[in-house]
Amino acid sequence: MTQTPDNTSTLLSIAVKNLQDLLTARTVPSEPPEELANVAGFSQLHSTLLEVRTAIMGFASGNFDHHITKKGYLPGSIKALQASLYHLTWQTKMIASGDFTQRVDFMGEFSESFNSMVTMLDKSMQQLELMAHTDPLTGSNNRGYFMERFGAELDRAKRYESVFCFIMLDLDHFKSVNDMRGHAAGDEALRTLCRVLNSSRLRSADFFGRIGGEEFAIVLPETKIEGAGATAERVRENLENTVVLHEGDEFFITASIGVSEYRDGDTRESMMNRADLAMYNAKESGRNKVCLEPPPKEMGR
């Protein structure tokens, strides 16, 4: 076809209209205008813009999966955005699974907000975890968490054939403290006991928890019963010499303590039962005492 100035002008108008439609019209034909079929490169330009348009419209409606086949700066930029959104999706899934180390660094102001949210979530989860593990009155491990750790120590001892000890501690005459001085004074007595435990030179691997009203327990990993007895005696003595202060009132408390040592085949219950028996022996023999469980050969005598 011979192109006259008029003809060229017409083709140009059709091309401009087509390109404008690709950018602004609600719907566009999938093929370029017939009149431009023979114009070099126009079909390629049309299909590139159509693909970019389809991808952007998909993004606008939340669909990131449009497969972009065209190359070049503009399709590439959209592909980079697509990759970022895919990665963001993956990061969000990781955060949902508890990985709070994820940080976004490619989405401008959104990244800052997102990262702040993750930091807050992390803190909240840590607080929730702490609350789930802690006795609200004394701040020590609660029964559930203590028993979980006790179980883990038992498993460890079985696996490595190591030794550890369990200490049961019960405040003496605690009911009298509550009855005579009030429950707030009783609460202060329990808090004082925890302070004594914290300042009785327990090792970092040792742990204790409140397992009942006025009952506490301690686990001492890698410790034989003689060592555990010495630790228990130190706690007993510290407690005996520590004054409980409550609203101007001052009084002293004591505890009876029983100790058991891990043996083959032990369960949490069997170790607790033996420590409990030893603790009752301490009560029976006058309170404010430490009693060790008898050696295995003397059991049943």
Next chain:
Amino acid sequence: MTNDRKYKFSWELLGDIKSGRPNLGNTTRVEVYRLLQFAFRDVIEQHVGTEETDKIFYEAGALAGKEFYTHMLTPTADLNEFVSQLQKVLKDLGIGILRVEKADMEKGEIVLTVSEDLDCSGLPELDYEICSYDEGFISALLECFSGMKFIVKEVDCWCPGARPCRFSAISVA
């Protein structure tokens, strides 16, 4: 091939750069790395053809990836931890910015991208994917991490600008 090869790789061959380059240090320009790689690519292709060249670069990448995992990463069974370590070391060493798009270790399918890639970011636009060394490198990293063998294919290579290369990794029995 004999066991006493002349060029058998060992990590020690990387040398003591601190004492060897007291003035110039341990960094050089990316162009220098690319000059080496593309010169190799050209000459090897002339000797053995395109397909074999890509295979050689894939295998070299795998060897490098295995050594890199052994010497630069701390072994872990946790995917997040592995990705996190890898992201950090790749970024710190200026190799690229790694991002995960999808990861299903049970199915053995991973899609990841590397932007600002050492090998190809900023290259002129080409009609083919070029990061065969990266493919091998990633396959070895994934194998060392998971114990499963992976075939890695570069499905998008966006040479111009900072657009990412996308790699699809699929485990094979």
